Amino acid sequence: MVEARTLAELPEDWSSALAVVAHPDDMEYGASCAVARWTAQGKTVRYLLATRGEAGIDGLPPDQAGPLREQEQWAACAAVGVDELEFLEHPDGVIHDAMRLRREVAAAIRRHRPDVVISGNHREIFGPGIFNMADHRVVGLAVLDAVRDAANRWVFTDLIDADGGQLEPWGGVRFTAISGSPQATHAVDITDSLDAGVASLQAHAAYLEGLGGDAPAPADMLRMFAGFGASRFGGRLCTTFEVIGLPFSFDDLDGGPPDQTETGSDSRP
Numbered sequence: 204m205v206e207a208r209t210l211a212e213l214p215e216d217w218s219s220a221l222a223v224v225a226h227p228d229d230m231e232y233g234a235s236c237a238v239a240r241w242t243a244q245g246k247t248v249r250y251l252l253a254t255r256g257e258a259g260i261d262g263l264p265p266d267q268a269g270p271l272r273e274q275e276q277w278a279a280c281a282a283v284g285v286d287e288l289e290f291l292e293h294p295d296g297v298i299h300d301a302m303r304l305r306r307e308v309a310a311a312i313r314r315h316r317p318d319v320v321i322s323g324n325h326r327e328i329f330g331p332g333i334f335n336m337a338d339h340r341v342v343g344l345a346v347l348d349a350v351r352d353a354a355n356r357w358v359f360t361d362l363i364d365a366d367g368g369q370l371e372p373w374g375g376v377r378f379t380a381i382s383g384s385p386q387a388t389h390a391v392d393i394t395d396s397l398d399a400g401v402a403s404l405q406a407h408a409a410y411l412e413g414l415g416g417d418a419p420a421p422a423d424m425l426r427m428f429a430g431f432g433a434s435r436f437g438g439r440l441c442t443t444f445e446v447i448g449l450p451f452s453f454d455d456l457d458g459g460p461p462d463q464t465e466t467g468s469d470s471r472p
Contacts, residue, residue, distance in 0.1 A: 207435050208388075210388065211389045212391075213237075213391045214377070214378070219246065220321055221315050221320050222250050224250075224342060225252070226256040227256040227259070227407065231403045232425070236396050236400030238283045240392075240396040249287040252288070253290075254290070256272040276288060278406035296337075304341070306352075306362070308345060312349060320376050320378075322346040325342075346379065350379055354376070378446050379447045382444055393442050
């Protein structure tokens with residue numbers, strides 16, 4: 204049996220982050236607890252959502268659910284110190300135009316110039332035996348691509364700002380932090396910010412009611428999630444992230460560096 208690796212402290216020597224997820228409530232299942240910690244430190248965190256979540260409440264038509272879930276997301280943002288929220292108008296449940304999404308996220312990265320990008324799990328598996336939904340996978344991969352796109356001046360060359368000026372490339376994203384990933388590498392201590400995260404999830408009252416009575420209460424659910432990584436993080440309640448984009452180290456590989464002589468590989472990406 205392979206022993207689970209200790210989770211590293213997520214670096215916090217940065218000033219601004221852009222969080223990009225598929226739906227209202229996606230940030231509130233753990234990531235918002237970390238956001239509350241960061242905004243309390245004086246960091247700026249902005250939210251960019253691909254949809255308004257209009258297909259997320261079974262008993263409510265999309266034309267009613269969309270505006271309601273937008274209001275709930277604003278309340279969730281306020282609970283954790285986020286005051287900038289934007290929606291991209293992709294169709295909830297059937298996000299399919301990945302190129303448009305990459306373009307829009309790249310534009311947002313160039314416009315806001317964040318140090319860190321946050322997104323949701325893009326992996327096929329959400330948890331043991333749970334297949335991750337398509338919107339999460341499409342948005343997560345588009346975000347990872349858009350971080351690279353934003354830094355390349357020859358990709359999406361016609362992006363402009365609100366004044367009609369060209370958006371300059373931005374290669375200053377230090378890393379992308381993927382919340383809810385089954386391949387977590389880092390964690391954030393949320394002992395002091397868990398309650399704010401719970402309040403942010405509770406703000407999605409209509410959505411939570413639509414899930415039915417079997418779902419755990421927000422406080423119980425988030426405390427349970429925060430405990431999942433505790434054994435790998437010194438016993439502390441935490442939000443876990445898979446971090447992509449930090450400087451590569453061969454120490455991160457179980458078997459050490461690959462033998463490039465035998466494989467014929469080189470160091471190019």
